[in-house]
Amino acid sequence: MRNREIAELLYETADIMEFQQIEWKPRAYRRAAQNIENFGEDIEKVYEREGKKGLTEIPGVGESIADHIAEYLETGKVEKFEELKGKAPSGTTELMEIRGLGAKKMKKLADELEIKTISDLKDAVSTHRLRRLEGFGEKSEENIARAIENYEKSHSRIPLGKALPLAEEIISALKTELRIRTPDIDLSKIIYTGSLRRLKETIGDIDILAEAKERDAGGMMNAFVSLPEVGQVVSKGKTRSSVIIKEGFGIDLRIVPPESYGAALQYFTGSKEHNIELRNIALREGYKLSEYGLYSKDSGQQVAGRSEEEIYRKLGLKYIAPELRENRGEIKAAAKNALPELVDAEDLRGDLHMHTKYSEGAESLETMIKKAEAMEYEYIAITDHSRSQKIANGMEIETMKAQWKEIEEMSKRFRMKILRSSEVEILKDGSLDYPDEILKELDVVVGAVHSGFAVSEREMTGRIVTALENRHLDILAHPSGRLLGKREAYAVNFGKVFEAAAANGKVMEINCQPSRLDLNDELIFRAKDYGLKFCISTDSHAVSDLTSMRYGLGQARRGWLEKEDVVNTYPYSKLKGVFKKLRD
DNA sequence: GCCGTTTTCGGCCCGACTGTTTTCAGTCG
Numbered sequence: 133m134r135n136r137e138i139a140e141l142l143y144e145t146a147d148i149m150e151f152q153q154i155e156w157k158p159r160a161y162r163r164a165a166q167n168i169e170n171f172g173e174d175i176e177k178v179y180e181r182e183g184k185k186g187l188t189e190i191p192g193v194g195e196s197i198a199d200h201i202a203e204y205l206e207t208g209k210v211e212k213f214e215e216l217k218g219k220a221p222s223g224t225t226e227l228m229e230i231r232g233l234g235a236k237k238m239k240k241l242a243d244e245l246e247i248k249t250i251s252d253l254k255d256a257v258s259t260h261r262l263r264r265l266e267g268f269g270e271k272s273e274e275n276i277a278r279a280i281e282n283y284e285k286s287h288s289r290i291p292l293g294k295a296l297p298l299a300e301e302i303i304s305a306l307k308t309e310l311r312i313r314t315p316d317i318d319l320s321k322i323i324y325t326g327s328l329r330r331l332k333e334t335i336g337d338i339d340i341l342a343e344a345k346e347r348d349a350g351g352m353m354n355a356f357v358s359l360p361e362v363g364q365v366v367s368k369g370k371t372r373s374s375v376i377i378k379e380g381f382g383i384d385l386r387i388v389p390p391e392s393y394g395a396a397l398q399y400f401t402g403s404k405e406h407n408i409e410l411r412n413i414a415l416r417e418g419y420k421l422s423e424y425g426l427y428s429k430d431s432g433q434q435v436a437g438r439s440e441e442e443i444y445r446k447l448g449l450k451y452i453a454p455e456l457r458e459n460r461g462e463i464k465a466a467a468k469n470a471l472p473e474l475v476d477a478e479d480l481r482g483d484l485h486m487h488t489k490y491s492e493g494a495e496s497l498e499t500m501i502k503k504a505e506a507m508e509y510e511y512i513a514i515t516d517h518s519r520s521q522k523i524a525n526g527m528e529i530e531t532m533k534a535q536w537k538e539i540e541e542m543s544k545r546f547r548m549k550i551l552r553s554s555e556v557e558i559l560k561d562g563s564l565d566y567p568d569e570i571l572k573e574l575d576v577v578v579g580a581v582h583s584g585f586a587v588s589e590r591e592m593t594g595r596i597v598t599a600l601e602n603r604h605l606d607i608l609a610h611p612s613g614r615l616l617g618k619r620e621a622y623a624v625n626f627g628k629v630f631e632a633a634a635a636n637g638k639v640m641e642i643n644c645q646p647s648r649l650d651l652n653d654e655l656i657f658r659a660k661d662y663g664l665k666f667c668i669s670t671d672s673h674a675v676s677d678l679t680s681m682r683y684g685l686g687q688a689r690r691g692w693l694e695k696e697d698v699v700n701t702y703p704y705s706k707l708k709g710v711f712k713k714l715r716d
Numbered sequence: 717g718c719c720g721t722t723t724t725c726g727g728c729c730c731g732a733c734t735g736t737t738t739t740c741a742g743t744c745g
Contacts, residue, residue: 156718159728191718192719195718197718233743234742234743237743269736275734372732372733386732411729
């Protein structure tokens with residue numbers, strides 16, 4: 133999949149155009165880049181199949197950008213972009229990442245101080261050359277110095293698994309502080325928004341929204357910026373403040389009055405693309421939509437704003453869950469009352485992937501069972517690693533048999549159904565890591581690839597398809613093998629994998645580990661089209677991991693999954709119908 | 717450069733905050 137790579141190229145080009153004060157084109161390029169990034173299919177494949185015509189079908193991609201993409205795919209570069217790059221300082225795109233530096237200021241820095249890279253900029257700051265420049269001052273120089281520091285510390289995105297608990301922590305700390313300072317104000321409407329509320333796999337900044345009457349807003353802001361977690365206050369106003377917490381992440385707080393709370397929640401939740409589309413609908417219907425509310429164009433009167441529900445309703449749309457707001461067709465579906473009824477946390481009845489001390493888990497079988505039972509699960513599968521996974525203390529057959537015995541004993545003591553299982557290595561040739569007579573004794577077989585990633589797409593596809601054709605395999609674990617921020621998915625033809633899985637009635641895992649989230653939202657969306665079923669599994673290595681269910685659930689919802697699509701929402705009596713060995 | 721129930725040209729989201737300047741430009745989301 134080269135979509136991200138091509139999107140990057142377009143973003144970079146947009147930055148350079150911006151620097152050269154070219155109007156509107158940067159916006160067009162960024163829009164195209166964003167759509168390519170979110171495009172479900174590999175656009176290289178689209179180009180191979182349908183040529184340039186296929187590329188222009190992508191929203192935001194017209195004749196010209198399609199030409200550039202084609203050139204890039206054919207030759208590995210774009211002549212025009214190279215030319216453009218040659219005219220801009222070498223570090224332009226990097227410098228544009230410095231908070232507070234936009235195209236105009238950068239141009240000035242390049243023209244008057246010959247600043248071309250971040251290290252040039254650092255130099256200019258330390259020798260105080262910046263503050264003497266017209267339009268700059270002492271304050272800007274200090275801010276830029278700090279911005280460079282922040283850029284160097286962490287300019288990468290925060291994984292959902294880190295951002296979500298962090299946001300909850302900050303909100304809870306803020307509430308505690310406010311209860312002490314101003315005990316009589318309503319604290320029920322403080323919520324995280326942005327890509328975090330949409331449960332995207334990684335988050336840039338954490339955005340928090342709070343409702344408060346005007347007279348209470350100041351006090352709330354003061355409480356926020358003086359939280360002990362705050363490392364640096366970037367800006368502070370009556371309605372918006374921006375801080376960087378000690379861990380290095382940016383957090384924004386916005387405060388709005390009650391009559392605008394719903395509109396602000398809608399607006400700040402995004403996505404940007406979803407909102408632009410929504411605004412267009414508002415305009416067509418004779419309204420104007422902003423973060424303050426929905427207003428009648430003629431009278432200027434507010435017609436909605438207290439709640440999101442009210443806004444969607446007035447626009448003739450069903451309420452759209454945050455996870456769907458990516459402008460991937462949800463608005464059209466909402467207009468036709470054809471939105472999916474998304475799978476919910478309460479629907480989940482079990483967890484089909486977890487480890488114990490038998491392989492690389494940290495806890496005993498009993499500890500895992502106790503915790504799962506406390507979570508009111510109806511069933512779990514114990515999936516310790518198979519024998520060839522030496523590094524993860526994979527189980528020899530004898531060890532596994534001992535585990536079966538313990539499972540049997542536990543089954544007498546606990547109400548919950550405990551399934552015999554294993555995360556079985558899919559070997560290089562696509563065969564499974566235990567002989568058939570062992571596999572058939574397992575209730576569920578979870579197959580996974582853990583090694584030998586660096587093979588051709590054909591080879592990896594063949595390996596996985598062979599495994600999917602094995603009658604003993606039930607679930608394909610973390611199907612893409614990616615590790616967020618560390619390792620790309622291995623080269624594999626997902627079309628063929630999904631086809632084989634569908635033909636053989638196999639279940640696709642949505643792995644909840646924050647570093648995996650695999651399948652991701654786009655692949656889930658694609659896989660659903662093949663009629664596949666999924667399981668949302670934590671791949672727990674300790675009891676604390678059992679709660680990471682919500683991260684995978686978020687991806688499932690982002691992939692438009694309904695309860696029926698997810699087999700671990702089924703009661704055990706129905707689950708038995710899904711897996712062959714349980715059925716027989 | 718893209719796009720179209722305001723359609724093949726002329727728009728393209730828009731409001732808050734900061735710093736520098738003294739009424740506003742630049743940046744951000």
